[in-house]
Amino acid sequence: EPEVTQTPSHQVTQMGQEVILRCVPISNHLYFYWYRQILGQKVEFLVSFYNNEISEKSEIFDDQFSVERPDGSNFTLKIRSTKLEDSAMYFCASSESTTQGEQYFGPGTRLTVT
């Protein structure tokens, strides 16, 4: 069964450093998303991406964040200058279409900023 994969599973970084989180969405999916989950809290939408551009973004997704689809398979989230409060699980998701609705989530990357 196809699935969304994410690397690394755990990333530790120092405050102020840049991090790139990587995702490989399901191959025939066209819509891609990033969510984050601070420990013990609910999953929060960050950004959606379609046709090589951002479709929608939340207030959390400020200028420190960017997304990219550098090739036909990867989808990345970059945090330019990490802050302590960026520590969270980051989930990538993909869907075949928006009218279908179903989003499939990857296993997540735990980001720890020290």
Place this chain on the structure above:
Amino acid sequence: GENVEQHPSTLSVQEGDSAVIKCTYSDSASNYFPWYKQELGKGPQLIIDIRSNVGEKKDQRIAVTLNKTAKHFSLHITETQPEDSAVYFCAASPWGQNFVFGPGTRLSVLP
């Protein structure tokens, strides 16, 4: 914007009993309501969803009901098993984008 509330925050049931988790939403434009199960250390897994043009959907031991007028929807799990223990999240969205999740319910199924 959309706001989703979820109750209860924790739920313990005996194996074999039923579990019900309820969610309310605020935005009448929302028309897609998925339920996700999250096991420890894993990403959310879609377990069932419902669209606003139906009132109920069932998949084996899991069912979801939707009341558009009251803006609430519920997850029902019958004949619970220990492997049902997890955190369950409801979500609401218009057209499947920009999910707004509820705060989650930690379900414990006691043997």
